[in-house]
Amino acid sequence: MYKQPILQVHNLNKQYGSGCSACRDTHTRSLEKNYCASCGTVYACQDLSFELYPGEILGIVGESGSGKSTLMQCLYFDEQASSGEMLLNHGDVAGKNLWSLSNQQKRFVRNHILGMVYQNPLRGLKMEFSAIGNIAEKLIAAGGRNVSHMEETGKELLEKVHIPLLRMKEAPKHFSGGMQQRVQIAKALSNYPPILLLDEVTTGLDLSVQASVLDLIKTIQRELGISMIVVSHDLAVIRMLADRTIVMLNGTILEQGLTDQILEDPQEPYTQQLVYSML
Numbered sequence: 001m002y003k004q005p006i007l008q009v010h011n012l013n014k015q016y017g018s019g020c021s022a023c024r025d026t027h028t029r030s031l032e033k034n035y036c037a038s039c040g041t042v043y044a045c046q047d048l049s050f051e052l053y054p055g056e057i058l059g060i061v062g063e064s065g066s067g068k069s070t071l072m073q074c075l076y077f078d079e080q081a082s083s084g085e086m087l088l089n090h091g092d093v094a095g096k097n098l099w100s101l102s103n104q105q106k107r108f109v110r111n112h113i114l115g116m117v118y119q120n121p122l123r124g125l126k127m128e129f130s131a132i133g134n135i136a137e138k139l140i141a142a143g144g145r146n147v148s149h150m151e152e153t154g155k156e157l158l159e160k161v162h163i164p165l166l167r168m169k170e171a172p173k174h175f176s177g178g179m180q181q182r183v184q185i186a187k188a189l190s191n192y193p194p195i196l197l198l199d200e201v202t203t204g205l206d207l208s209v210q211a212s213v214l215d216l217i218k219t220i221q222r223e224l225g226i227s228m229i230v231v232s233h234d235l236a237v238i239r240m241l242a243d244r245t246i247v248m249l250n251g252t253i254l255e256q257g258l259t260d261q262i263l264e265d266p267q268e269p270y271t272q273q274l275v276y277s278m279l
């Protein structure tokens with residue numbers, strides 16, 4: 001079904017702190033969960049390697065503190081990876097380690113190739129701008145200057161995420177949580193990026209609103225055929241969305257495989273617990 005990966009991550013490490021003699025050497029490292037008890041350095045992501053294929057939804061599941069958000073922030077350059085390689089099979093940056101690009105090149109990747117939807121809409125939206133103004137902001141950041149084109153694109157995207165056009169001039173701070181997430185999704189899609197990153201986008205929403213946002217994500221993926229990485233602590237969300245799933249614990253990948261396979265035949269005791277608790 002899938003061909004070449006559109007994105008490859010090799011040996012991503014992200015640590016907070018400089019480490020000490022007890023933890024610097026990966027072979028002799030002694031950690032309490034993901035941190036060093038001697039110096040307090042946190043190893044938020046440890047040697048993570050995976051691929052994302054065109055048109056697939058890759059789910060990342062794990063408990064709080066397992067490193068999911070740190071991973072997403074490294075992918076979107078909100079955080080600088082400590083080491084590792086991120087390779088895109090797309091456009092001018094194909095084959096280059098994205099974490100070694102200049103800031104200008106990273107901005108290009110953020111504006112044209114990646115879209116990000118955060119758990120907290122305050123991170124992804126300018127709450128004082130109008131809904132359509134938020135989309136225009138992203139288009140301008142990517143070099144857009146044609147006002148009527150921006151308005152057309154904005155309307156098209158807001159319609160896609162079911163925001164009534166009558167409300168497009170309103171600021172998202174007046175919207176409900178579910179509507180804010182839908183505007184964030186529209187903004188992240190501004191330049192129709194081939195890859196969309198979604199970090200706990202339904203956490204904190206009512207169950208019925210959660211269901212409508214998940215449904216929207218599925219529909220967008222089907223219609224636009226873009227690749228997505230979806231992070232959630234909730235296996236039910238991952239079950240609904242993801243073709244393949246990575247299970248994380250203490251900054252490491254515990255197991256990965258087809259979502260059906262992970263759900264039906266989990267190999268690791270931690271994953272088994274996660275699956276059984278959902279039944």
Ligand SMILES: Nc1ncnc2c1ncn2[C@@H]1O[C@H](COP(=O)(O)OP(=O)(O)OP(=O)(O)O)[C@@H](O)[C@H]1O
Binds near residue numbers: 034042062065
């Ligand atoms: N800026 C930081 N400085 C120090 N430690 C950090 C920082 N950001 C994250 N961490 C630590 O990195 C580890 C992974 O955090 P991360 O937020 O990625 O986990 P998560 O799986 O996304 O959990 P949650 O869903 O609760 O955010 C945690 O131990 C966290 O305390």
